[in-house]
Amino acid sequence: MTPTCIALITLLTPLVSAVIIALFLRKQGTLASTVSVLAATVVAAGSLMLAFGGHRDAAVNASVEWLKLGDFTLSLGFKFDDLAALMLSIVGVVGLAVHVFSLGYMHDDASKARFFGGLSIFMFSMIGIVLADNLFMIFIFWELVGFSSYVLINHYHEKASASDASKKAFIVNRVGDFGFLLGIVMCYWANNTVNLTELGHLSDTHSLVFSRLIPLLLFCGAVGKSAQMPLQVWLPDAMEGPTPVSALIHAATMVAAGIYMLCRIEVLMVADALTVIMWVGAITAFYASLCAITQSDIKKVLAYSTLSQLGYMVAAFGLGSLEHLDETTKTVVTLSAGVGAAMFHLTTHAFFKALMFLGSGSVIYGCHHEQDIFKMGGLAKKMPFTFVTFTIGVAAICGLPFLSGFFSKDAILHLAQEKNTAVFVILALTAVLTSFYMVRMWKLTFLGQPRSHEAEHAHEGGLSMTAPLFVLAVLALVGGYAGHFFNIYGHAFEGVWSQIPFAEGAEPYITSIVILVVGAGAALMLYKSAATDALEEKSPALFGFLAFVKGSPDTAYDWYVAKVQQRFAMLLEFLERIFLSGLIIRGFSGVIGLIGIGARALHVGSLHAYVYWFLFGSAILWAYAAGWLF
Amino acid sequence: MTVGLNHYLLLSALLFAIGFFGVLLRKNTLVIYMCLELMLVASTVALVAFSRFNNTMDGNVFVFFILTVAAAEVAVGLAIIVALFRRRQSIDVGELNALKN
Numbered sequence: 001m002t003p004t005c006i007a008l009i010t011l012l013t014p015l016v017s018a019v020i021i022a023l024f025l026r027k028q029g030t031l032a033s034t035v036s037v038l039a040a041t042v043v044a045a046g047s048l049m050l051a052f053g054g055h056r057d058a059a060v061n062a063s064v065e066w067l068k069l070g071d072f073t074l075s076l077g078f079k080f081d082d083l084a085a086l087m088l089s090i091v092g093v094v095g096l097a098v099h100v101f102s103l104g105y106m107h108d109d110a111s112k113a114r115f116f117g118g119l120s121i122f123m124f125s126m127i128g129i130v131l132a133d134n135l136f137m138i139f140i141f142w143e144l145v146g147f148s149s150y151v152l153i154n155h156y157h158e159k160a161s162a163s164d165a166s167k168k169a170f171i172v173n174r175v176g177d178f179g180f181l182l183g184i185v186m187c188y189w190a191n192n193t194v195n196l197t198e199l200g201h202l203s204d205t206h207s208l209v210f211s212r213l214i215p216l217l218l219f220c221g222a223v224g225k226s227a228q229m230p231l232q233v234w235l236p237d238a239m240e241g242p243t244p245v246s247a248l249i250h251a252a253t254m255v256a257a258g259i260y261m262l263c264r265i266e267v268l269m270v271a272d273a274l275t276v277i278m279w280v281g282a283i284t285a286f287y288a289s290l291c292a293i294t295q296s297d298i299k300k301v302l303a304y305s306t307l308s309q310l311g312y313m314v315a316a317f318g319l320g321s322l323e324h325l326d327e328t329t330k331t332v333v334t335l336s337a338g339v340g341a342a343m344f345h346l347t348t349h350a351f352f353k354a355l356m357f358l359g360s361g362s363v364i365y366g367c368h369h370e371q372d373i374f375k376m377g378g379l380a381k382k383m384p385f386t387f388v389t390f391t392i393g394v395a396a397i398c399g400l401p402f403l404s405g406f407f408s409k410d411a412i413l414h415l416a417q418e419k420n421t422a423v424f425v426i427l428a429l430t431a432v433l434t435s436f437y438m439v440r441m442w443k444l445t446f447l448g449q450p451r452s453h454e455a456e457h458a459h460e461g462g463l464s465m466t467a468p469l470f471v472l473a474v475l476a477l478v479g480g481y482a483g484h485f486f487n488i489y490g491h492a493f494e495g496v497w498s499q500i501p502f503a504e505g506a507e508p509y510i511t512s513i514v515i516l517v518v519g520a521g522a523a524l525m526l527y528k529s530a531a532t533d534a535l536e537e538k539s540p541a542l543f544g545f546l547a548f549v550k551g552s553p554d555t556a557y558d559w560y561v562a563k564v565q566q567r568f569a570m571l572l573e574f575l576e577r578i579f580l581s582g583l584i585i586r587g588f589s590g591v592i593g594l595i596g597i598g599a600r601a602l603h604v605g606s607l608h609a610y611v612y613w614f615l616f617g618s619a620i621l622w623a624y625a626a627g628w629l630f
Numbered sequence: 631m632t633v634g635l636n637h638y639l640l641l642s643a644l645l646f647a648i649g650f651f652g653v654l655l656r657k658n659t660l661v662i663y664m665c666l667e668l669m670l671v672a673s674t675v676a677l678v679a680f681s682r683f684n685n686t687m688d689g690n691v692f693v694f695f696i697l698t699v700a701a702a703e704v705a706v707g708l709a710i711i712v713a714l715f716r717r718r719q720s721i722d723v724g725e726l727n728a729l730k731n
Contacts, residue, residue: 605727607662611654 003055004062010046014123021117029112036116040099047092051085079133082495087130097468098248104464122148135184135194153241165237172234176224183217203267215273226258229284239299243361252350259313263339278318282426285311289433291550316341316412340499341411348404351479352396355472359390366458373444375452382458389473396476398435404480414503435519448529638679645672659721
């Protein structure tokens with residue numbers, strides 16, 4: 001089997017699974033889940049075979065022409081470099097873990113078939129983005145992941161909040177995607193190609209047309225999909241979907257697609273655009289960590305944490321590359337780049353955040369769908385396995401030395417320290433806040449005494465729920481060893497890992513431990529195992545301020561939609577009624593109606609009348625032929 | 631009195647006018663039909679006269695065509711009228727106004 005063939009199978013198996021489920025298995029939930037999990041297994045196997053089989057670029061790349069419009073050709077094809085291999089492995093492994101976890105979590109769900117069909121179509125779309133070799137193809141699959149995200153957020157569609165959240169996610173993403181599409185069109189207009197490989201060649205020969213607008217417009221797509229400021233509002237609401245969906249789509253893969261896309265188009269970046277991207281990421285990271293402090297829903301805390309970590313990755317990308325002037329050859333050597341740091345954090349984040357989401361899913365399942373952390377407590381004794389794995393996830397995201405999150409976060413902080421002190425301070429503060437709200441949630445959920453009937457009777461899920469937690473916990477432990485001490489990935493992703501900016505010496509350990517001690521210590525001291533928020537009691541003003549900060553974008557958008565957009569829409573509707581449906585449509589139909597009435601009057605039903613008309617017509621024709629008319 | 635081209639043309643015009651007003655004014659389909667034939671014959675008279683006075687055969691050739699067409703028309707037309715009468719028991723054009731309603 002050729003590598004291209006494996007790639008094709010990896011891409012199409014989930015689609016086949018989705019089609020089978022949609023056409024034949026809508027009522028057979030158990031069968032549908034089996035089909036979907038089998039497809040995910042094939043995907044995981046295929047992606048690992050491709051990634052670790054040493055097949056890159058020429059061995060896998062293939063392209064077929066899909067559409068030809070004049071001299072514009074739209075082709076579908078694969079571009080499989082180390083970056084794509086890394087992303088594909090993440091999607092494959094996390095995807096399989098989430099599929100297996102869903103077997104347990106969604107076991108009693110009435111519309112299991114729709115859920116697993118949605119997961120399959122998501123896997124298909126996500127792999128499409130990963131393998132795509134041109135921006136148009138990325139855009140097509142970009143919209144498909146948006147659709148599958150919509151379907152899956154809306155899984156509990158009988159809940160008004162879920163259907164509202166799915167609409168919000170879809171509409172907010174449309175705003176970003178509009179900019180993305182404009183960017184693609186503009187890139188095509190400027191460079192006459194949107195093929196990533198060809199753009200790379202153009203860049204190598206210094207014939208690429210640069211513009212600030214192209215990368216910024218393309219970044220709009222990432223702002224929407226990766227929920228950066230100011231389009232971050234949809235991601236916390238998207239937690240209305242089932243928890244495995246939050247783990248797969250809204251933490252590990254789809255929301256990371258924005259960062260992946262930025263890394264794909266790195267050649268188009270210019271310095272000014274990178275600065276904008278860096279600040280957007282840094283501000284999102286900080287803002288989201290502030291929001292997370294006041295949350296009481298376990299999934300909402302994780303959602304804001306995801307936002308914050310995505311901001312980290314975007315900021316890392318925007319920080320750009322570290323360069324070093326080689327004295328002997330007088331050439332600039334790129335030591336590392338934002339791509340390396342961003343993708344490294346994306347990888348470790350995918351592992352530990354998927355782990356924590358699945359852990360929260362296990363908690364929610366164990367507590368019979370109780371999501372309020374103030375009604376939990378004492379789960380460490382009831383659910384020891386979930387407790388241990390979740391703790392690994394929390395330690396990883398807080399940057400405990402030698403866990404995965406430590407290395408990737410440290411790489412970003414090191415890059416920021418070298419490039420921009422202000423961003424470094426913001427990101428370090430964010431890291432403190434991250435430890436703070438994570439430890440707060442961890443303590444309230446697992447320590448102390450159970451504070452509700454549900455928490456008292458909490459229990460572990462079956463093997464299908466613990467096995468994925470175990471796998472992801474192992475990955476969260478070791479996923480960060482990508483070349484600093486040793487490389488657990490072998491040489492598979494050398495193209496990406498070689499760009500990671502590792503700091504030398506003891507400094508990162510000290511920074512990391514200080515951050516951890518300050519953040520976690522504050523949380524441990526402040527929060528007691530109680531049914532109320534300690535911060536709210538001790539400092540209502542601060543709590544109120546944070547809640548205001550958290551709610552203000554939504555308030556602003558609500559105001560905008562109700563007061564500005566709605567009024568503009570009403571004005572347009574008024575104009576439409578007057579001009580379009582009034583003057584043009586009714587007007588035309590009136591004129592045609594009049595002609596009809598006139599024509600009907602001629603139709604009298606008497607043969608003699610027709611003879612007179614005939615005579616009249618002949619006379620006119622004769623007069624015209626004789627030149628008396630005109 | 632010498633009979634010249636003008637006399638023939640006058641006769642032709644007269645026949646044509648009779649036929650034409652017959653078509654316009656009569657109600658009986660059969661009569662209208664005969665009047666149509668009369669108009670055709672009026673035109674053949676004019677054509678033969680032109681042919682005779684111009685010493686060419688063009689007009690005569692035309693007449694043969696007109697006669698052929700007229701014969702075919704009679705065959706079809708009379709058949710239609712007979713069928714019409716069988717169905718409607720009337721060939722009065724005043725009553726044949728099904729299209730109007």
